[in-house]
Amino acid sequence: xxxxxxxxxxxxxxxxxxxxxxxxxxxxxxxxxxxxxxxxxxxxxxxxxxxxxxxxxxxxxxxxxxxxxxx
Amino acid sequence: xxxxxxxxxxxxxxxxxxxxxxxxxxxxxxxxxxxxxxxxxxxxxxxxxxxxxxxxxxxxxxxxxxxxxxxxxxxxxxxxxxxxxxxxxxxxxxxxxxxxxxxxxxxxxxxxxxxxxxxxxxxxxxxxxxxxxxxxxxxxxxxxxxxxxxxx
Numbered sequence: 001x002x003x004x005x006x007x008x009x010x011x012x013x014x015x016x017x018x019x020x021x022x023x024x025x026x027x028x029x030x031x032x033x034x035x036x037x038x039x040x041x042x043x044x045x046x047x048x049x050x051x052x053x054x055x056x057x058x059x060x061x062x063x064x065x066x067x068x069x070x071x
Numbered sequence: 072x073x074x075x076x077x078x079x080x081x082x083x084x085x086x087x088x089x090x091x092x093x094x095x096x097x098x099x100x101x102x103x104x105x106x107x108x109x110x111x112x113x114x115x116x117x118x119x120x121x122x123x124x125x126x127x128x129x130x131x132x133x134x135x136x137x138x139x140x141x142x143x144x145x146x147x148x149x150x151x152x153x154x155x156x157x158x159x160x161x162x163x164x165x166x167x168x169x170x171x172x173x174x175x176x177x178x179x180x181x182x183x184x185x186x187x188x189x190x191x192x193x194x195x196x197x198x199x200x201x202x203x204x205x206x207x208x209x210x211x212x213x214x215x216x217x218x219x220x221x222x223x
Contacts, residue, residue, distance in 0.1 A: 002216075002218055005216075012213065012214075013213060013214045013215070013216060014210070014211070014213050014214070014215045014216070015215075015216050015217075015218070016215060016216070016217045016218070017217075017218045017220060018217060018218065018219045018220070019220055019221060019222065020219055020220070020221055021221045021222050022222065026219065029217075029219075030219045033219075034138075035219055037147065037148070037150065037151060038219050038220050038221050039218055039219060039220045040218070040219045041216060041217065041218050041219075042216070042217045042219070043214070043215075043216050044208055044210060044214060044215045044216075044217070045210075045214050046210055046212055046213055046214050047210070048208045048209065048210045048215075050126070050130075051126065051127065052125075052126050052127075053126055053139070054144060054147075055144055055147040055148055056144060056146070056147025056148075057147070058144075063216075067214075067216055070214035070216075071214065
C-alpha cells in the first residue's frame, strides 16, 4: 500500500518506512513519538510538525485522503 | 422447640454464607459519567486518562496527563490497555467520549468513566501547544508520512 502511495504522491510527499525490530534508531524514534503499537503512521507537515497519527489498520483510500491534506 | 432451634441455626447459617458470598463476589462493571472533582480523584488514584478527540484538538490543548486516542481509531489504541484498570475518557463536550465509553465497556473494560462536560466544562489546568509532537524530524520542506512497522 505504501509503495503505491509513494508513486502517487511522488515529488509532493515523502514516505518513510521504519522497522522497529531491525533498526534500533527506528525503535528509538518510535519511542520518541510515544508509539505503543504497530503499524503506526505519523503524518508531518512540511515544517515537521506532527498533524496526525494513525494506529493500526487503515485503508489505502483513508491514508491517501489524510496524505493529500498535508501541506 | 427442637424444630425452631434447627430453623434458627439454618437461618443464621444462610445469613453468614450469604454475607460471605456478597463480600467475595467481584463488583460489577462500572460505566459512569463523572465531573471535574471525580476525575481528579480517579486520576490521583492511577486511572488512565484518554482524550478521544482528534490530534489537532489535542495539540491545541488537553488535560494534564492525558494520552490521545482518537475515537475513529480507538480500537487500535485500546488493545494494550488492561481491562481491570480504570479508564477516564473525555472529548470536547462529552458526546464522543460517551460513545468511546460505551465501546470500552462493550469490549470488556470494567471501570470506565466519562467526563460528561468535556473540555467545554473543564475548569482545571490545560496543557497547550505542540506537546508530545515527538522528535524533531527533518522534512526537507515536504510533508512526510512515516510508517513504523515490524517484521511480524
